[in-house]
Amino acid sequence: MATPSNVKKHDVMIIGTGMTGMAAALFAAQQRLDTVQAGITGEINFASGLLDLFGVHPVSRGCVLTDPWRGLAKLIQDEPLHPYAKLEINTIRMAMRRFVDFLAKADYPYSFHPDEKNLNVITPAGTIKPTYGVPHTMQKGAQALALKQSCLLVDFKGLKGYSARQIALALAHRWPNLKTVRLEFPDLSGELYTERMARSLEEPQARKKLAQAVLPHIENASAVGFPSILGVYRTKDVLQDLERLLGVNVFEIPTMLPTVTGLRLREIFEQHLPAMGVQINFQQRVLACDHLPGGHFRLHIGNEKVNCHVLAKAVILASGRFLGKGLRADRNGIHETLFNLPVHQPSQRSGWHHKDLFHQAGHPINRSGVQVDKYFRPANCQGRVLHEHLFAAGSILAHQDWIRQKCGSGLAIATAYAAVKACKNLVD
Ligand SMILES: Cc1cc2nc3c(=O)[nH]c(=O)nc-3n(C[C@H](O)[C@H](O)[C@H](O)COP(=O)(O)OP(=O)(O)OC[C@H]3O[C@@H](n4cnc5c(N)ncnc54)[C@H](O)[C@@H]3O)c2cc1C
Missing domain, CATH: 3.40.50.1860 (Rossmann fold)
Structure with missing residues (x-):
């Protein structure tokens, strides 16, 4: 299906409507980027509503952190490949602040420890x-x-x-x-x-x-x-x-899935983002993507069949891991599903998991994912950027294990913020 030449070109297409995609759309709208988004919005229903920033380090010793900020400073030293290590602590702080300020304005305020430490909550x-x-x-x-x-x-x-x-x-x-x-x-x-x-x-x-x-x-x-x-x-x-x-x-x-806490977040984003100018293609996926001259993209959007096309100067990939369908595993390895980006992963399938299911350090497969440069652009294993106008954020990123490190939402929000900032510099 050809795209007519008069079709509007958006600044950025955000792929994904999980926590990362929603945070990216929020930050992009705040940066006045002309933003379009697609994804299956049901995914965010799994969110517990808790904002984990950083809870355990080092995971191999199961050390539970009382101060996530001190923990982050240590992580940046210990794990220089971790996505958090590509960010300044102040950038992470700013991202979290902007995100919770938005929720407070939407009449759903969050509470924090008075000294910015971690809180203990019951599961x-x-x-x-x-x-x-x-x-x-x-x-x-x-x-x-x-x-x-x-x-x-x-x-x-x-x-x-x-x-x-x-x-x-x-x-x-x-x-x-x-x-x-x-x-x-x-x-x-x-x-x-x-x-x-x-x-x-x-x-x-x-x-x-x-x-x-x-x-x-x-x-x-x-x-x-x-x-x-x-x-x-x-x-x-x-x-x-x-x-x-x-x-x-x-x-x-918190309750088991699906959660009302996740539903609340979804409703807030679905109500507020369109009012902030974000064009969301609800319950639709990007099925394919063409690279256009000038580094721009044509994205084919729909479910079984393509419903529409979107032109965008840049793309932020926030398509998640296996549950979100940003990554797929088969007998030959782990693959990124849309752009066929290289995925950092164990060299052999037998290295995906430890024999012990509850291995304290976590399974190597959980640290697989897309590697990025300091501007959150996907790169190959030699560090070469694959596309100047493509960014990736959230749980799809390599070298992190958000479940064990208890950093799901923090990683989603902070990396979305950084990817939007880099994208803004590019399209301006
Ligand atoms: C069960 C569960 C419990 C959790 N509990 C907590 C918690 O207590 N505290 C905490 O901080 N975090 C928690 N999280 C994690 C937190 O929600 C993460 O931040 C999140 O899972 C990572 O979000 P993501 O947006 O990167 O990926 P996902 O949530 O997987 O979202 C990926 C999105 O990409 C979309 N997508 C994929 N492919 C395409 C495509 N081709 N086109 C368009 N869209 C596409 C999907 O539809 C989906 O919307 C929990 C997550 C889960 C699943």
């Missing part, structure tokens, strides 16, 4: 993990855990994958003051889904009924923890209202 399995920022709905949970306050944890009949009792049992040795109760959720029956529960709590009447059911169980608890169901759009109202009705602090604990 749905009843373990404790370090993270840098939590949605305001989780703030009092981090506080209650730090102070070992007496708390009531609530769960609901019909809500699968979340057990207050299991959380309390798993935490008993570290947080003994936990009581639990299982309740019927007002006016919903059968199998419960967190999204429906959250939407229902946007209504004051549902909150009143829920508070009435919880009140008899509070006794001497100074806080009540719910699964993450405290609204989708009006989380501040839901939280304040429940605290008023219950007379104690209220907080959320």
